Amino acid sequence: MPAAPAHSTLDIQKIRTQFPALQQTVHGKPLIYLDNAATTQKPQAVLDALTHYYQYDNANVHRGVHTLAERATFALEATRRSVQQFIRATDTAEIIFTSGTTASINLVAATYGQTQVQAGDEIIISHMEHHANIVPWQMLCQAKRAVLKVIPINKKGRLMLSTLANLLTSKTKIVAIGYVSNVLGTINPLKEIIQQAHTQGAIVVVDGAQAVPHLPIDVQELDCDFLAFSAHKAYGPTGVGVLYGKKALLEDMPPYQGGGEMTQQVTLSHTTYNDLPYRFEAGTPNIAGIIAWQEALNFIKQVGYKTLMAHENKLLNYAADLLSSLKKIRIIGTAPNKIGVLSFVVEGMHHLDVGMLLDANGIAVRTGHGCAQPLIDLLKIEGIVRASFAIYNTKEEVEQFVTEVTRIVQKKA
Amino acid sequence: MQNATLPTISAIQEEIIREFQTLEHDRERMLTYIMDLGDRLEPMDALFKNEHNTIRGCISKVWLTYTRKGDLLFFEGDSNTAITKGLISLLLRVLSGQKIEDIIHANLYFVGKIGMTQLLGFQRSNGFANMLKEMKLIAIAQKTKQKA
Numbered sequence: 001m002p003a004a005p006a007h008s009t010l011d012i013q014k015i016r017t018q019f020p021a022l023q024q025t026v027h028g029k030p031l032i033y034l035d036n037a038a039t040t041q042k043p044q045a046v047l048d049a050l051t052h053y054y055q056y057d058n059a060n061v062h063r064g065v066h067t068l069a070e071r072a073t074f075a076l077e078a079t080r081r082s083v084q085q086f087i088r089a090t091d092t093a094e095i096i097f098t099s100g101t102t103a104s105i106n107l108v109a110a111t112y113g114q115t116q117v118q119a120g121d122e123i124i125i126s127h128m129e130h131h132a133n134i135v136p137w138q139m140l141c142q143a144k145r146a147v148l149k150v151i152p153i154n155k156k157g158r159l160m161l162s163t164l165a166n167l168l169t170s171k172t173k174i175v176a177i178g179y180v181s182n183v184l185g186t187i188n189p190l191k192e193i194i195q196q197a198h199t200q201g202a203i204v205v206v207d208g209a210q211a212v213p214h215l216p217i218d219v220q221e222l223d224c225d226f227l228a229f230s231a232h233k234a235y236g237p238t239g240v241g242v243l244y245g246k247k248a249l250l251e252d253m254p255p256y257q258g259g260g261e262m263t264q265q266v267t268l269s270h271t272t273y274n275d276l277p278y279r280f281e282a283g284t285p286n287i288a289g290i291i292a293w294q295e296a297l298n299f300i301k302q303v304g305y306k307t308l309m310a311h312e313n314k315l316l317n318y319a320a321d322l323l324s325s326l327k328k329i330r331i332i333g334t335a336p337n338k339i340g341v342l343s344f345v346v347e348g349m350h351h352l353d354v355g356m357l358l359d360a361n362g363i364a365v366r367t368g369h370g371c372a373q374p375l376i377d378l379l380k381i382e383g384i385v386r387a388s389f390a391i392y393n394t395k396e397e398v399e400q401f402v403t404e405v406t407r408i409v410q411k412k413a
Numbered sequence: 414m415q416n417a418t419l420p421t422i423s424a425i426q427e428e429i430i431r432e433f434q435t436l437e438h439d440r441e442r443m444l445t446y447i448m449d450l451g452d453r454l455e456p457m458d459a460l461f462k463n464e465h466n467t468i469r470g471c472i473s474k475v476w477l478t479y480t481r482k483g484d485l486l487f488f489e490g491d492s493n494t495a496i497t498k499g500l501i502s503l504l505l506r507v508l509s510g511q512k513i514e515d516i517i518h519a520n521l522y523f524v525g526k527i528g529m530t531q532l533l534g535f536q537r538s539n540g541f542a543n544m545l546k547e548m549k550l551i552a553i554a555q556k557t558k559q560k561a
Contacts, residue, residue, distance in 0.1 A: 027440045350494035352473055353448065356537075360440040368472075382493065411445070 010311055015303070016392045018043040029362030032397045037182050037210060037341050037388035038366050039232045043299050046236060049292035061287055062261060062278070075291040082297050087227065088218040089244055093276035097285050100241035101209040102132040104228030105176070107243050107280060108205050109136035111253040113174065119145040122172045124202070126151040126159055127378055128181040131371040133207040137176055153378070157184035157333040164196055172202040179211035183370040183384060184333030185341030187215070194223050203249065209233055213390070214312060214339040216305040219244055236296035237289035243280070250276050257282040308391050312340035315389045315398055322402040328409050332384050340389035343370070349412055351383040361404045419510045426507060426523035433527040443532055444496060451498025457491035470543040472536050473497045477544065479551050484512050484559070486552055490544070500541055508548055513559070516552035521545060
């Protein structure tokens with residue numbers, strides 16, 4: 001049996017006390033929450049911030065002059081500054097609040113894509129993308145009669161990066177790439193991809209949904225042109241996300257949705273638009289969610305990415321070692337550079353059945369295609385069972401999870 | 414034509430309720446029992462697993478066919494997941510071989526009594542409801558045909 005990881009410096013139990021959702025039982029068993037790549041649980045500080053806003057500071061932002069509006073606006077803009085510092089953007093104008101990663105990518109496709117992509121141009125994605133980083137580009141290519149090209153992957157679930165040089169041409173306008181695969185857990189060599197794309201004059205849109213919860217991001221160092229990510233996958237509230245964009249690109253982009261907040265002056269015949277970032281924030285944002293997100297960012301900072309990555313990697317390696325020793329289990333995604341995502345199939349069993357049996361024992365995993373159907377089709381499987389780890393998961397939980405999977409497999413045999 | 418050997422829809426439902434009572438609402442035992450039922454279900458000929466026989470709105474793949482003998486309807490079903498196969502097996506047990514008229518008016522109260530909705534969750538319950546709806550629609554279509 002592989003050695004269990006030691007947690008000498010990290011007090012996981014103390015961290016767990018901050019997460020009320022983890023204190024419950026499910027079907028009479030203590031909850032083991034391993035669906036963190038779908039969404040993480042929220043620390044008490046985030047929940048308190050949500051409640052505090054609605055109890056004391058509830059007001060619309062930016063327009064009101066009264067005290068509550070000031071408080072709400074101040075807190076929302078404080079989160080914007082925190083996000084800017086968190087990803088090391090140069091300016092708060094580069095931080096656009098959206099409803100999440102999907103909305104952020106759609107925003108780029110519908111604005112930058114609409115104006116910059118013409119018939120015959122090319123957009124490059126990879127074979128491991130989430131639907132959110134496929135469909136908006138498909139739609140754009142269909143509308144513009146542009147060509148969608150795909151970076152292939154190898155058996156281990158790594159990008160075949162040697163193909164990129166051939167895929168990139170003078171017609172390539174956009175490379176849209178996930179930093180981390182939500183199914184395989186693979187961390188893609190983003191810096192290299194961005195450098196190559198820029199050499200050909202293409203801009204790079206990064207789907208950072210699975211990266212932000214696990215990896216420190218420095219947009220200046222990466223030199224990505226756009227970065228999309230969500231709060232809820234990194235201990236924050238649902239319905240909040242960010243589009244980071246280089247200021248020069250954002251300034252040239254036409255507005256996305258029309259409405260309140262994004263205007264300077266409106267007459268019945270003409271509208272002038274607001275400055276960045278408000279030009280892309282039509283309508284009332286998820287004020288409570290954005291304000292509470294600040295607490296999730298604080299939580300990550302307090303724990304520290306180094307600690308977080310080390311802990312999750314230990315859990316991943318421990319779980320992978322234990323699971324791979326089982327007959328009938330095939331692990332999907334074995335790239336050397338991974339985050340804490342462990343996808344697998346049980347030979348002879350449907351992933352939905354495995355998921356329901358695990359749930360009956362209080363274990364929450366994701367089952368299905370993980371919103372990455374082209375990848376699942378490529379792998380010639382119907383779907384996966386995915387366990388994904390967060391800072392609050394323990395080695396005991398991993399052991400319990402593997403025990404239950406073992407029991408399910410044996411029962412079937 | 415009367416299928417004299419087959420118990421009524423209500424009698425079969427009572428039987429199922431009694432069987433599930435022995436499982437004492439233990440979620441894992443119930444799922445395992447349903448999967449066992451699925452394992453025992455006669456597999457459908459691959460020929461019939463086509464688009465035409467596919468039931469929409471289920472998160473797993475479900476196929477349903479039927480044969481009519483006089484005023485009786487006989488169903489055959491299959492799925493790519495063991496739990497869904499078990500659910501099909503329960504529906505076939507209750508409705509297959511029954512009179513068209515009885516299928517149309519059947520009130521499948523066993524579903525509530527055995528706690529199926531809580532067991533299956535929202536998505537799979539919808540799929541189960543779609544299977545039942547499809548069987549009733551087939552029965553209604555056959556009744557209309559009968560009249561014509």
